[in-house]
Amino acid sequence: MKKMDKEKMIYLSISVLLLIVSIILVVGHIRGRDDAESIKSTQTVKDTGKKLFDVETIAKETVTVNTEIIEDGLREMGTLLTEEYYFTQVEEYTSTKKWAVFESEASFTYSYDGVVSAGIDCNNVTVDKDDEAKKITIMIPKAEIKNIVIDHDSFKIYEEKNGLWNKIDMSNYNDSVIEFENSARAKAMEKGILDKADEGAQKMIGSFAKSLVDTDEYTIECITR
Numbered sequence: 428m429k430k431m432d433k434e435k436m437i438y439l440s441i442s443v444l445l446l447i448v449s450i451i452l453v454v455g456h457i458r459g460r461d462d463a464e465s466i467k468s469t470q471t472v473k474d475t476g477k478k479l480f481d482v483e484t485i486a487k488e489t490v491t492v493n494t495e496i497i498e499d500g501l502r503e504m505g506t507l508l509t510e511e512y513y514f515t516q517v518e519e520y521t522s523t524k525k526w527a528v529f530e531s532e533a534s535f536t537y538s539y540d541g542v543v544s545a546g547i548d549c550n551n552v553t554v555d556k557d558d559e560a561k562k563i564t565i566m567i568p569k570a571e572i573k574n575i576v577i578d579h580d581s582f583k584i585y586e587e588k589n590g591l592w593n594k595i596d597m598s599n600y601n602d603s604v605i606e607f608e609n610s611a612r613a614k615a616m617e618k619g620i621l622d623k624a625d626e627g628a629q630k631m632i633g634s635f636a637k638s639l640v641d642t643d644e645y646t647i648e649c650i651t652r
Contacts, residue, residue, distance in 0.1 A: 494554040494563070497636050501549040506573055508546035509627030512615040515540050515581075516607070539607065540581035543615035544574040545624035552632065556645075563640060565632055565649045570624030572615065575608045625651045 521534040551568040629649040636647050 494556050497554050497563075497565075497639055498552070500635065500639070501552045501632065504549045506546055507549050507628065507631065508544045508573060509570060509631060510545045510620050510624035512543040512545075512618055512620045513540070514543070514611060514614055516610060516614070518610070536585040538581075538583050538585070540578040541607070541611050542574075542576050542578075543572060543611050543620060544576075545570045545615070545620045546573050547571070547624070547628050549632075554636075561645050563636065563645050563647045565636060565647065567625075567628050567632060567649055567651050569651055570621050570628060572612055572620070575611050577604060577607050577611070 515538055517536070517538040519534060519536045521532060547568050547570050553566045555564045555566070556562075557564075629651065633647060633649045636649075640647060
C-alpha cells in the first residue's frame with residue numbers, strides 16, 4: 428500500500444512538471460509570436476513611412492509651374508489695352524479759293540473730343556521658366572497705338588468766317604477725320620502714352636501671373652522687349 432502511494436506521488440509529480448513545462452513552452456511561443464508580429468508591424472510602419480516620404484519628395488520634385496496655363500490665359504485676353512489718352516483738341520480750319528487774281532478765305536474754329544488707346548498683343552507674350560532658380564520670366568512686346576476714336580458728337584464750332592464765294596462746307600470736316608486722328612496720335616505720343624502703356628502692361632501681366640503661381644516658390648519678372 429505504501430509502495431502504491433509512493434508511485435502515485437511520483438507519477439503525479441512528473442505530470443505536474445510536464446504541465447508546467449508545457450505552459451512555459453506555450454507562453455514562450457505566444458510571446459515570441461507577439462514579438463515577431465510587433466517587429467513586423469514596426470517594420471511595416473517604417474516602410475510605409477519611408478514610402479510616404481519618398482512620394483512627398485517625388486511630388487515636390489515633379490510639381491512645377493505649368494507655363495502653358497499662363498500663356499493660354501494671356502492669349503485669351505487678345506489685345507490688352509493698358510493706357511488711354513483722353514483729349515479735347517481745338518483747331519482752326521481754313522479754306523482759300525481763288526477767282527482770277529482774287530482770293531476768298533473761309534475759316535472756322537472748332538473742337539472735338541477723343542481717346543487714344545495703347546496696349547499690347549498678348550499673343551506675342553512668351554513665358555520662360557527656370558525650375559532650378561525658381562524664376563519665371565515673362566517677355567512682353569512693346570506697346571503700340573491700338574485705337575483712335577474721335578467723338579463726332581462732341582464736334583463744336585466756335586467761330587465761322589465765310590468768304591464772298593467761299594462758304595464753309597461741313598463735308599470738309601468729314602474729309603479731315605484722318606487728319607484729326609493723326610493729330611491725336613501725335614499728341615498722345617508727346618504725352619508719353621507708349622511708355623505708360625509699357626508700365627501698365629508689366630503691372631497687369633505681373634498681377635495675372637501671380638494669381639496663378641505660388642510666389643513663395645517662384646519669383647516673377649516681366650521684361651518689355
